[in-house]
Each structure stands twice: as structure tokens, then as C-alpha cells.
Amino acid sequence: MKSETFAVRVKSVSWEAQGILSYDLRPFAGRELPPFTAGAHVDLLLPGGLVRSYSLVNPQVERHRYVIAVNRDGASRGGSRFIHESVRPGDTLTISAPRNNFPLAEEAEHSLLIAGGIGITPLWCMIQRLQALGRSWELYYCTRTRQGAAFLEPLQALGPRVNMDLHFNFDQEPGGRMLDIAAVVASAPAHAHLYCCGPLPMLEAFERATASRAPARVHTEYFSAREAPSVAGGFTVVLARSGVEFEVPKGKTILDTLLDNGIDAPYSCLEGVCGTCEARVLEGTPDHRDLVLSKEEKESNSSMMICCSGSKTGRLVLDL
Ligand code: FES
Numbered sequence: 001m002k003s004e005t006f007a008v009r010v011k012s013v014s015w016e017a018q019g020i021l022s023y024d025l026r027p028f029a030g031r032e033l034p035p036f037t038a039g040a041h042v043d044l045l046l047p048g049g050l051v052r053s054y055s056l057v058n059p060q061v062e063r064h065r066y067v068i069a070v071n072r073d074g075a076s077r078g079g080s081r082f083i084h085e086s087v088r089p090g091d092t093l094t095i096s097a098p099r100n101n102f103p104l105a106e107e108a109e110h111s112l113l114i115a116g117g118i119g120i121t122p123l124w125c126m127i128q129r130l131q132a133l134g135r136s137w138e139l140y141y142c143t144r145t146r147q148g149a150a151f152l153e154p155l156q157a158l159g160p161r162v163n164m165d166l167h168f169n170f171d172q173e174p175g176g177r178m179l180d181i182a183a184v185v186a187s188a189p190a191h192a193h194l195y196c197c198g199p200l201p202m203l204e205a206f207e208r209a210t211a212s213r214a215p216a217r218v219h220t221e222y223f224s225a226r227e228a229p230s231v232a233g234g235f236t237v238v239l240a241r242s243g244v245e246f247e248v249p250k251g252k253t254i255l256d257t258l259l260d261n262g263i264d265a266p267y268s269c270l271e272g273v274c275g276t277c278e279a280r281v282l283e284g285t286p287d288h289r290d291l292v293l294s295k296e297e298k299e300s301n302s303s304m305m306i307c308c309s310g311s312k313t314g315r316l317v318l319d320l
Helices: 080-084 117-133 152-157 181-187 200-209 254-260 293-298
Strands: 007-016 022-026 041-045 051-055 066-071 092-096 108-118 135-142 165-171 192-197 218-221 235-239 245-248 278-283 304-307 315-318
Touching: 022 080, 022 117, 022 181, 022 200, 041 066, 041 254, 051 117, 051 181, 108 117, 108 181, 108 200, 108 293, 117 278, 152 192, 165 293, 181 200, 181 315, 192 278, 200 218, 235 254
Parallel strands: 108 135, 108 192, 135 165, 192 218, 235 315
Antiparallel strands: 007 022, 007 092, 022 066, 041 051, 041 092, 235 245, 278 304, 278 315
16 A cells, blocks of 8 residues: 555646756645655656655645755656656646654754755755744755756855855865865764754765764755665564554564555565655564664664564564
8 A cells, every 4th residue: 555645736847956947746626745754755647666765845834835946866767857858837646644753843943954866855944934833954065067056046045144054065066075074063062953854875874973062953864775685584573453463574664564465564665765664562572773763763673664674573563
């Protein structure tokens, strides 16, 4: 079972930067769209069973539209290429309700945000929220070139304000170099909330740089899996609500096993990044492989993502 979905109309497609288009999605029949908060994403259900997650970039107070931005990924497995080449104004798309695994701490005295490439999307939404709240924030925005930087104009249009600070880093332009993430993080006050969204090496550098900070003040969003799913099998999964149990065989995830046995479990990304397949753990110890749960949440072993995580114990009882 895919997560609950509904149809939206593509009102317009806009060029945002080299290789990046934005899509303005509207509800049918003048309805309001489900509310969302900064950092949220929606899943697009594409032909051939492809599901891709995209952050919402418009202000969270808007209920009449969702805006997403799609980077045409050179290594696209079909998602971004299909959207760029085939989705046009007037088309109907099927999407999920918004889900937020990367929420903004609105009460923070100061927020430091680091974006790499298309990783600007959730952060741009957060910035609009921080501006609306009059909060202090600072953005480090890294792209290879200025031409590849989406939302540059609206960011610059925020103009000089006392509560914000913009730093652009175009590493492949003359004199450019990679951002020193460790130095940027070290410059942030201890009470600051820190956010990073971008390519894997950037996120790994950010995690190293923030290792000694309070985990509750460190926030990351990954676009794709970092670890391979657990397919070692060899354990029993028990569905507490019905009492049925299945052996998870080698080569299969828990979700594979449930679907193979006709169990209608919710899922979307299948990569441990969207949170749709989360299940409460009543007994046993998961082998966590996802990028949704925080370190503390993983250590508590109270829930797990069944699309990618396995079991360290011979028996796992789930609240399903
Ligand atoms: S389906 Fe996305 S985290 Fe499992």
C-alpha cells in the first residue's frame, strides 16, 4: 500500500537555475491542500511505480498550492528525467500528503543552515519561515557555479537585514573552493540550531563537525540511502495486531516479506529516507539502516523503518 495519495494539477513550470525547474501544484475544485511545515516533503508517484520525494519550497502558510523544485540529476534512474521531460502545465500528478522528517526548531535563538546544490529546497522554505518569525539565521549556500544556484534572486532580495546573513560559495568559479564546514560549524554559537541538506560528502562532513554538539540542535536531511538495506534475513517478524508471524528470508527486507505475504504495509521511498514505512517496535532489537530516525530514536529501539532495517534479535514484534 502506498501512503495516502491525491491528485493535483500542475499550474506552471518555472526555470529556477541551470538544470532546476520548479513546479506549482494546485488542488482540484478549489479545495485547500493539507497543511505543512517548513522542511516537509511530498512524494510524487510517477509512471512505472517510481516514487520520488521533493521538499516543499513555498511558504508554509500557503494552503492553495505546493511548490517543488526538481534538479535534473545526471545519474537519474528515471524520476527527475521524466519530470523534466514530460511534466507540463495542465498535467495531473499523484502525490502523497506532506510529511516532515526535517522540522524547523522555530523557537531557536539562531539557526545556521548549510545547503549543497538542490539541498537548498527545504532550507529555502525554512528561511521564509524564519524571516516571517523575525528570527536570526545564517545561510551557507554551496553550488558549483552561480548559474546552478536556485532561489538566488529571492534570497538576495531579502536584502541586508539585521537578523540574517547570506554566504554564497561557488566552488568551481575562479578562486572558488570547497566550503570549510568544520570552520563554519565551529563559528556557530553553542545555542544555535544547525541544519544541513546536500550531497552525501557534505552531510558526512557536517556530521563529523557537529559530533560534539547537542544532538537535538543538529538536523540533517538525506536524499538517498547511505547504507545498504538489511537483507540478512534469518529472523521472525510478528505482527502484534493480528498475531501472524513470518520468517524473513535471506535476500529480503521485512517490507518485502510482508508484501510477498499479501500484507498491505505502507511504503514509499524504499530507501529509508521518507519515513512512510515506520513501525513501532514492541519487542526485539532492530538493525537500523534508515536516515529518518535520530541517533536517540534509534537507540531507544521504539520504532523502525521496515523497508531497510532488519533485526539483531531472532524475533521482532511490530505494532502492525
Ligand atoms: S519507505 Fe521510505 S523510509 Fe521506508
